[in-house]
Amino acid sequence: MVSINxxxxxxGVAKSTVSKALNNKELVSKETRLKVEKAVEELxxxxxxxxxxxxxxxxxxxxxxxxxxxxxxxxDEISMQYLMAAxxxxxxxxxxxxxxxxxxxDDMSYYEINTLLKxxxxxCLIIYHLSIxxxxxxxxxxxxxxxxxxVDSYMINGKTSCIAVNHYKAQYEVAKKTIEENEKINKVLxxxxxxxxxxxxxxxxxxxxxxxxxxLELLIKHGDFNExxxxxxxxxxxxxxxxxxxxxxxxAIGAEYALRDMGINKxxxxxxxxxxxxxxxxxxxxxKQDFYLKSSSAxxxxxxxxxxxxxxxxxxxxxxxxxxxxxxxx
Amino acid sequence: MVSINxxxxxxGVAKSTVSKALNNKELVSKETRLKVEKAVEELxxxxxxxxxxxxxxxxxxxxxxxxxxxxxxxxDEISMQYLMAAxxxxxxxxxxxxxxxxxxxDDMSYYEINTLLKxxxxxCLIIYHLSIxxxxxxxxxxxxxxxxxxVDSYMINGKTSCIAVNHYKAQYEVAKKTIEENEKINKVLxxxxxxxxxxxxxxxxxxxxxxxxxxLELLIKHGDFNExxxxxxxxxxxxxxxxxxxxxxxxAIGAEYALRDMGINKxxxxxxxxxxxxxxxxxxxxxKQDFYLKSSSAxxxxxxxxxxxxxxxxxxxxxxxxxxxxxxxx
DNA sequence: TTGTACGCGTTATCAA
DNA sequence: TTGATAACGCGTACAA
Numbered sequence: 001m002v003s004i005n006x007x008x009x010x011x012g013v014a015k016s017t018v019s020k021a022l023n024n025k026e027l028v029s030k031e032t033r034l035k036v037e038k039a040v041e042e043l044x045x046x047x048x049x050x051x052x053x054x055x056x057x058x059x060x061x062x063x064x065x066x067x068x069x070x071x072x073x074x075x076d077e078i079s080m081q082y083l084m085a086a087x088x089x090x091x092x093x094x095x096x097x098x099x100x101x102x103x104x105x106d107d108m109s110y111y112e113i114n115t116l117l118k119x120x121x122x123x124c125l126i127i128y129h130l131s132i133x134x135x136x137x138x139x140x141x142x143x144x145x146x147x148x149x150x151v152d153s154y155m156i157n158g159k160t161s162c163i164a165v166n167h168y169k170a171q172y173e174v175a176k177k178t179i180e181e182n183e184k185i186n187k188v189l190x191x192x193x194x195x196x197x198x199x200x201x202x203x204x205x206x207x208x209x210x211x212x213x214x215x216l217e218l219l220i221k222h223g224d225f226n227e228x229x230x231x232x233x234x235x236x237x238x239x240x241x242x243x244x245x246x247x248x249x250x251x252a253i254g255a256e257y258a259l260r261d262m263g264i265n266k267x268x269x270x271x272x273x274x275x276x277x278x279x280x281x282x283x284x285x286x287x288k289q290d291f292y293l294k295s296s297s298a299x300x301x302x303x304x305x306x307x308x309x310x311x312x313x314x315x316x317x318x319x320x321x322x323x324x325x326x327x328x329x330x
Numbered sequence: 331m332v333s334i335n336x337x338x339x340x341x342g343v344a345k346s347t348v349s350k351a352l353n354n355k356e357l358v359s360k361e362t363r364l365k366v367e368k369a370v371e372e373l374x375x376x377x378x379x380x381x382x383x384x385x386x387x388x389x390x391x392x393x394x395x396x397x398x399x400x401x402x403x404x405x406d407e408i409s410m411q412y413l414m415a416a417x418x419x420x421x422x423x424x425x426x427x428x429x430x431x432x433x434x435x436d437d438m439s440y441y442e443i444n445t446l447l448k449x450x451x452x453x454c455l456i457i458y459h460l461s462i463x464x465x466x467x468x469x470x471x472x473x474x475x476x477x478x479x480x481v482d483s484y485m486i487n488g489k490t491s492c493i494a495v496n497h498y499k500a501q502y503e504v505a506k507k508t509i510e511e512n513e514k515i516n517k518v519l520x521x522x523x524x525x526x527x528x529x530x531x532x533x534x535x536x537x538x539x540x541x542x543x544x545x546l547e548l549l550i551k552h553g554d555f556n557e558x559x560x561x562x563x564x565x566x567x568x569x570x571x572x573x574x575x576x577x578x579x580x581x582a583i584g585a586e587y588a589l590r591d592m593g594i595n596k597x598x599x600x601x602x603x604x605x606x607x608x609x610x611x612x613x614x615x616x617x618k619q620d621f622y623l624k625s626s627s628a629x630x631x632x633x634x635x636x637x638x639x640x641x642x643x644x645x646x647x648x649x650x651x652x653x654x655x656x657x658x659x660x
Numbered sequence: 661t662t663g664t665a666c667g668c669g670t671t672a673t674c675a676a
Numbered sequence: 677t678t679g680a681t682a683a684c685g686c687g688t689a690c691a692a
Contacts, residue, residue, distance in 0.1 A: 001448075001451075001685090003684085003685055003686085004685060004686060004687095005685080013662075013663085014662070014663045014664075015663095015685090015686080015687095016662080016663065016664080016665095016686095016687080016688075017661090017662060017663070019686065019687060019688080020661095020662090020687090020688090023687080027661080027662095028661070028662085029661060029662090032661080032662080046444075046445050046448040046449050047449055047685085047686075048384075048449065048451060048684090048685050048686070049449045049450055049451075050380045050383050050384055050450075050451055050684095050685080050686095051384055051668090051684075051685035051686045051687090052685080052686055052687075053380050053668090053686095054378075054380050054381055054384060054667095054668050054669065054670090054684095054685080054686075055667075055668055055685075055686045055687045055688085056668085056686085056687070068410060068414065076406040076407045076409075076410040077406045077407075079406075079410065080398060080406040080409065080410070083429075083431075084398065084431060084433075087430075087431060087434065091434075098428075099413075099429045100417075101413075101414060101417060103414075104417065104421075114376075115376050118331075118376040119376050119377055119378065119379045120379055120380075121331075121378060121379070121380055227659045228659045228660065231659070253609065254659065257611065257655065276606065276609055279583065279606055279609060279610050280609050280610060280611070281587065281610070325587065329557045329558045329561070329584065330558060331669095333668085333669055333670090334669060334670065335669080343678075343679080344678070344679040344680070345669090345670085345679090346671080346672085346673095346678080346679060346680075346681090347677085347678060347679065349670070349671060349672090350671095350677095350678085353671080357677075357678095358677070358678085359677060359678090362677080362678080377669085377670075378668090378669050378670070379670095380668095380669080380670090381668075381669035381670040381671090381684090382669080382670055382671075383670090383684090384668090384669080384670070384671095384683095384684050384685065384686095385669075385670040385671040385672080385683075385684055386670085386671065386672095386684085387671095387672095387684090
């Protein structure tokens, strides 16, 4: 590989002059700059970013931890949106990003995770959909060795921010709309996400408020964001209720198909607004959120943390709507 | 950050000794090794991989170029499988990987692409679904500056291998099966992928063979792997044919839904075997391929190229089947 | 304006 | 068995 020394020799100047000619053009005379550029051209010289990182005092490298399990089969669409946004932002901020899948960490100790990240000089993280199961990632957050933004999790400290839609409000709105669109809703089945999660609890609170406002009978089951579990819950309890509200579109699809197989037709509501819903051609209310925007904002917030701001809780907008096939494929 | 120098001081030895104690344990006495390990423990020392790369003669870094456009909305599922497999393999081979989206290169010149890759000391690439549009990536292949494995493209040279299913055979089989499952098929609409692509040409050849064998009337249109185009083609020509064979599942879904909207029911066939098909609950023959395995094999082949083998063409297995919702969600 | 010398964190060579 | 030193490729303070 051709290095800065080769360029210096070829141009007949010192390597520091080459460096200046390339990075601080104003510190070098026009003619030496041209000599240097000519040599760069002829040799096909490309600066080694690894060496630059090593030489510079402070370099920010962002680790992106994407969740592809989450007990469901089809969040690929969401993860891809997250990654694309983060990649675009990394270009904007001139920061390097490294991609990880959360499953990589499943069989690693806290020590191993810590070592893996630090060996790559990663000093900040964006963690998407942190699942409760991975205690070691929680420890990473608690230890405060990294600047972190959590997407769709709820936790804050001096170096950690989080970002999400207002889950309480969104769940309230989509459920309320679905209730009002239909007549005589008395008994509601709520298929929640994971048990004990902060976000799931917020949503359940919304459902309980609605329970009082509409004098509903409310049955709560946990589907763990898994379409198969949602299907089984629906097969078991679906016939006794007037409506099914789900904590994710995936579970809503599971519930709808289960109802169809049972020969029943009942209102259903989902959450997320993923395109997959459009492909399924099922028609239910859902909470649509902009995953790309959420990830972009997460990146902005991370840069803000690096600049010294304290961890905070950020809310992004949502919209209650239906996902249509013909809109999706445009 | 704590460096090897800090460890050396703490342990009371030279840093070269620390390096040996950690990497070539046998070259160091047991007691100094223990001293070093104790210091490492106490200080929480983690070696800096950037510095290691700089210091070592030869380091392999693999760039993964994933295609998220491809004129279609929903190949996220496939890309995720590719990435997961490559990440797993990178662990196995102890090689670093860097992820790119092909769209990043859209507005870059060949020179810029080359610089971006080389600045990160990337010396080999896996390119998934290289689209004809990006001439600059083609140039990257032709220049032979990188060891490359192409997934689902057809090109070979001294440093480039490619891997795919046997597109001719697969297309032949799935179309033949669909023809034989139905009676009096005379006129067939083939919605191909991109015009001029090698793989599309192979598949069209298969269709032409079938045309002669079954004395079919064959109408070929290009849907560019886009479900909307497939829909429009079907709306225009669907009523005049007995069967529609598509170059991708996505286009098959577009065709099926178009037929449904036209109030017609005709046999359709797809290609890829993606899970999305199961979620759509449409029931058509398709070619199922193992994306994870394909990507794993691509990585193996890349390592083989690095070890000195010549570029070759690798075929992986496929299976003609139908994708069922209940199988998908298990 | 240009060049010398040092530091970044690590491995490798060679002498002690 | 250990340690001093050079080298990897680059940026930069400082001296010329």
